[in-house]
Amino acid sequence: MCADTTDTIAPDYKNTLNLPRTDFPMRAGLPKREPGWLERWERIGVYDRLRETAGDRPSFVLHDGPPYANGHLHIGHALNKVIKDMIVRSHQMMGNDSRYVPGWDCHGLPIEWKIEEQYRQKGKNKDEVPVLELRQECRAFAEAWIDVQREEFKRLGVTGKWEDPYLTMDYHAEAVIAGEFLKFLMNGTLYQGSKPVMWSVVEKTALAEAEVEYHEHQSHTIWVKFPVIRSVDATGARQSLRGVNVVIWTTTPWTIPQNRAVAFNPDLSYGLYTVTAAPEDNWAKVGEQYLLADNLAEDVMKAARVDAWERKQDVTAEQLDLMVCAHPLRGVEGAAGEWDYDVPMLPGGHVTDEAGTGFVHTAPSHGADDYILGVKHGLPMTYNVLEDGSFRADLPLFGGALIFDHKGKEKDANKRVIEALADCGALIARGRIKHSYPHSWRSKAPLIFRNTPQWFAAIDREVGDGHDTYGKTIRQRALRSIDELVQWTPPAGRNRLHAMIETRPDWVLSRQRAWGVPLTCFVKKGAKPDDPNFLLRDPAVNARIVAAFEEEGADAWYKDGAKARFLGNDYDPDQYDQIFDILDVWFDSGSTHAFVLRDRADGTPDGIADVYMEGTDQHRGWFHSSLLQACGTVGRAPYRNVVTHGFTLDEKGNKMSKSLGNTVAPQDIIKQYGADILRLWVAQSDYTADQRIGPEILKGVADGYRRLRNTMRFILGSLPDFEESKRVAYADMPDLEKVVLHRLAELDDVVREGYARFDFQGVFQTLFNFATLTLSSYYLDVRKDALYCDADDSPRRLAALTVLDILFHRLTTWLAPILVFTMEEVWLERFPGDDSSVHLQDFPETPQEWRNPELAEQSNRVRDVRRVVTGALEVARRDKVIGSSLEAAPIVHLPEEVEAMINPAAFADLCITSGITLTSEPVPEGAFTLDDVPGVGVVFAEAEGEKCQRCWKILPDVGTHAHPGTCQRCNDALG
The missing domain is CATH 3.90.740.10 (Valyl/Leucyl/Isoleucyl-tRNA synthetase, editing domain)
Structure with a gap:
């Protein structure tokens, strides 16, 4: 029989092996395939289905800091929206009803400036254009860019209520913004004062600190x-x-x-x-x-x-x-x-x-x-x-x-x-x-400090509204909110905003422009600002203003007869001046909590967001204005968590600039690699600091993606015939499978805690290392033999398949918030169907019985011994003594207490050798050892016997069975 086992006459057993079978491609082809998944999600209504089936799940809302509707997205936008999406998706899959309403900032100087540029090109004087005509052109400009940006954001794989976003120029929004301003009027914090403010002589308006940037300037x-x-x-x-x-x-x-x-x-x-x-x-x-x-x-x-x-x-x-x-x-x-x-x-x-x-x-x-x-x-x-x-x-x-x-x-x-x-x-x-000097972020022109009458919100004046739980003034309420009500990621965000609020002056609310929500107030002619009757405070007048804005938008303020309409029969219009300054655009965005969180059906029960997430510059922008606005109207911060990300730099750490030619457009990355690679770059970055991006960095991200994809492909290929009836109970599993399940139980904690802390880098790196090292380089490598060669109903093979099924469900869901397209592809490869989507799933619950720290500790000691064995085999392979580890059957010298932990046959599988001998005899001279594994030494020995033509192990019994050239296991598997 032995003579019949040579390679030349033995049968070809390849077709009898359970080799991986899957249509999941090695090459992702993301740029071409991702749009199809986007269309599918929209067709089956994934976002709305999650809302419909939410039941009594806890509410979780990330309130969108509105981007400005005036241009194509840049890489900072992509970073921002992808982080938000990962927050929303991960919290949904952790059991929440996680809602996200995207929004846009539509008013203000940048848009009005664009329209003025168009006027100048046509030789028109903007001061001669009727204000309502100018405002309509600004509205149309914003609408056009909202449509463009919406599609660009969706292409990133961002989920949300895209068909019904919030816009600060919607009539209801303008009515609420006016109403929120009127609360400042009524609670006594609004006043007109004359003090120096940052002034643009180009735009002829006051600017907020958030609208100012600093550039080098040569001064006298x-x-x-x-x-x-x-x-x-x-x-x-x-x-x-x-x-x-x-x-x-x-x-x-x-x-x-x-x-x-x-x-x-x-x-x-x-x-x-x-x-x-x-x-x-x-x-x-x-x-x-x-x-x-x-x-x-x-x-x-x-x-x-x-x-x-x-x-x-x-x-x-x-x-x-x-x-x-x-x-x-x-x-x-x-x-x-x-x-x-x-x-x-x-x-x-x-x-x-x-x-x-x-x-x-x-x-x-x-x-x-x-x-x-x-x-x-x-x-x-x-x-x-x-x-x-x-x-x-x-x-x-x-x-x-x-x-x-x-x-x-x-x-x-x-x-x-x-x-x-x-x-x-x-x-x-x-x-x-030459020194750093303030410039307008829009016109790029230098600014001056100029004393001019403006409207202010007093932040140290007692607010007469009864919301005194956290203080009587806006500053007191803001500082206590920062310290007592808000969690900060990273923690330094707290210090930064606290220092700003602690020292900031009163809030300049007025701008001398036309596109926005006006300061809806009237002043008594001839009265001075410190006169008690200077400002008209009448709830009936206020109600008429808000009702008109609800029906007609803020344009109602500029229509003929508006003054008499709003003052009604109780006041003589000739005795009052109507204010036509517009509100600081930061007041608009600072008020969004009122018309999004408070007023919408998909808002929050208490009008407070679970998370605000923006760039670190928003400590002086949206985080800041939202805090001041809410403290002036509801008495506390409108958020429970504030998460901030840094800026995006090129590969050398330089600020991106069109003039330097070092910008990286998200649209270009998507065309070359796909949105998932861009999302993976975000997940791999420490977003709390400044991030770098460029061609070489993206190549590295793509290489890592391919490694992860190959792991998922192997798991998919092993599971096409797995059925629930074949599942093996935990108690019946080999120790190796139990150790993997223990590791999954640990990972479940890491993943949930990491996502809850918004630590996407930590989550992804942990999962990536597990998938590519623990799985691909260890567990899957060890279990390939059993998966391929064991009989279909082998308990060991079925236990491995059970673990692979568990791995499939956890890895696809755990990674779905990051790799939204790829994990959908993986899921649909196994569970096709019109209503199927990984994004309709939750993270699976982990049975307590999987936690076995004693077995895990024992496994760690066994893996240390394995490292010594694989080191010895690598030397033999380097010296060309062997070509494959299956040609070896080494002798392992180790302490008695460690030997007692190890089953020799299972350890041979673990080391991917055809055999192994364990002995507690002292380590002989010349044995292979590792300094960090004391007491263990390996003496190389070749495996004895013939090579099985089915599993390739070299065993003494090969050629003694009914099926030519097979070992006992393979012979039995062939039946």
């Missing part, structure tokens, strides 16, 4: 003398300080005509300095005396080209506090007395000695710190700068001077102020500096 720098005209000593007597000058340094020369004080810091060290040597033509003259911060004196003298100087004496904070200066333009010819006023010296903690002179010129109308200091000390405001960035025409010396023109280019204001200061001898130096 000047060192200016403020002559000390008197001081008061301890007795109250005035003292002359003739010839002494306080020197200030500024990068905004145009603000000098608006100066009202000079600030110093009492904690800094100051001195009186005298110029002892300088060039004859120098602005800084010999004998002049300057008050300077000691740490900056040398820098100032060098900038002023002073050759030598002396420090005369200390100058104390008490002395500075008693000084009074003259404005540097005081008494200048042609000034008409405009600047003939005293300039006090005032203490200010914002003054530093890091740059400048240690003294800060203070123009309350043109700086945040300046304004605060001015309010504290009662400084007068100035109104010299108009909305187009020009000085008022009647301002002496500088009337009509322009700071920036309508394109954001610097004009003559700085130059004229510098020349006037130089002519009157007020300068000691000038220069240029």
Whole structure:
């Protein structure tokens, strides 16, 4: 019989093996196939079916921070929406009724700016276009982009109520936004004030901090003398300080005509300095005396080209506090007395000695710190700068001077102020500096701080609404919400927003534009802002406004007769002014909790979202405005969790820029790889920090995807004939299968806890390592022999198939929130049908009996021994002693207590050898060992016998059975 077992005469047993059978392709072809799954999900209504069958499942709602409807999606949009989708899908599959209503931000400057650009191209003056016509064109523009962006978001595989999104320009939304504004009117926090705000001379409107970005800008720098005209000593007597000058340094020369004080810091060290040597033509003259911060004196003298100087004496904070200066333009010819006023010296903690002179010129109308200091000390405001960035025409010396023109280019204001200061001898130096400077995020033009009447929400005024659980003011409520009501991912988000809320000024609500929801209020003509009757507060008027907006949208405010219509018969329209400023667009998006979470049937029972998730820039944007708005209307934050992601950079860590040519468009990634590869990139990234993306990174993602796909393909190929009747009970399974099930029980905890913490990177990396290492490189590799070669009804084979079925259900569902298309493909390969979808499934529950930590610990020790065996086999393979591990039957020396754990036959299968010998004899000299597995050594030995022509094991009994060239097992399997 043995002579009949040679390869040349033995039968071909390949067709008797249970080799994997599946139509699941190795090549995914995602770009072409994904649209088909999208159509299928829409056809069978997956999202709505989940809602219909929700029953008493707990509500879970991620409230969508609305993207702006004005252009194609960029990679940041894709990152954002995919993270949201993974949150929604994972929480659905963990047993919640997880709802997602996508939304769009439709109002505001960017869209209006686009329409104005179109007007300019046509030679039209936007100020001559009727406001209702302009608003309709803005609405149409937004509608067109919403349709484009909706399809681009859906192509990413994002689930949601796409056919019924929320839009801030919907009539109901505009009515609610107006209603929310009117709550501020009625609760006493709305007021009109005059204070400096970020102002765009290009867009002619105030901007919120969230609409500002910082770019490098070259500014003028000047060192200016403020002559000390008197001081008061301890007795109250005035003292002359003739010839002494306080020197200030500024990068905004145009603000000098608006100066009202000079600030110093009492904690800094100051001195009186005298110029002892300088060039004859120098602005800084010999004998002049300057008050300077000691740490900056040398820098100032060098900038002023002073050759030598002396420090005369200390100058104390008490002395500075008693000084009074003259404005540097005081008494200048042609000034008409405009600047003939005293300039006090005032203490200010914002003054530093890091740059400048240690003294800060203070123009309350043109700086945040300046304004605060001015309010504290009662400084007068100035109104010299108009909305187009020009000085008022009647301002002496500088009337009509322009700071920036309508394109954001610097004009003559700085130059004229510098020349006037130089002519009157007020300068000691000038220069240029490149520094970070605020710009409009839309026009990219530089901004100015400008004092202008605006409407504000007071965040430190008591809110008269009764929602006092978390505080009486908006700031108190916001800070307590941050600390007590919200979980932050990552935790640093809490610190960032807390610091912003802690120090922020009142909220500027008004914008001088046309496209948006107007400030729906009326003011009494002739009344001053501090007059109790200045603002009309009437619930009946408010109700008429909201009802009209509900029917006609915010356009109702601009229609003929609107004032009389809303005031009704109780008020004389001639006695009131109607306000036509529009609301800050952040108030719109900050109000979305009211018309989405509160008002929609698919909102939340208490109007509070489970999650807000946006980029880290939204700490000053949507997270911020939503918090302030809700604290002003419902008394607390509108969210329970805030999750933030970083920015997307190129492969080198550079910010993406069209000019640099390093942008990566999501549409291009989808065309080349498919949306699942883009989603997998998101899952593999630590989204809480900045992420990198580029061609090489995407290649790596695609390679990992192929490895995972191959694992799923093997599982599918092994299960085509598996039926429920073949399932093996846990108690009857071999230890290897029980260990895999124990690992699945552990993974179930990791997956659920990871998804609950929004840790997609942790979930995916854990599952990927399990699938490609524990499964492909270990369990599946070991069990291939049993799956292929055992008899169909072999208990070992059926146990393995049972575990593969369990693995199938868990891996497909656990990975479905990430790889939405691929896991659907895997699921449908096994469970086809018109109503079938992995996205209708939940994560399977894990039986408690699978948890067997003692067996798992024992398995770990056995796997350590296996590592020594495979290491020895690798040496033999390297030395060409063997070609396959089945040619070996090594002798393993190991401690008695470990030997007692191991079944030799099962261990041979585990090591994929034809045989193995275990012995507790001491490890002999020359045996293969590993330092980290003490007491274990392997002596190589070849397997004895012939090669089975069916399973390829080399065994002594091959050729002694009825079927030629087979071992006992294969002979029995053949029947």
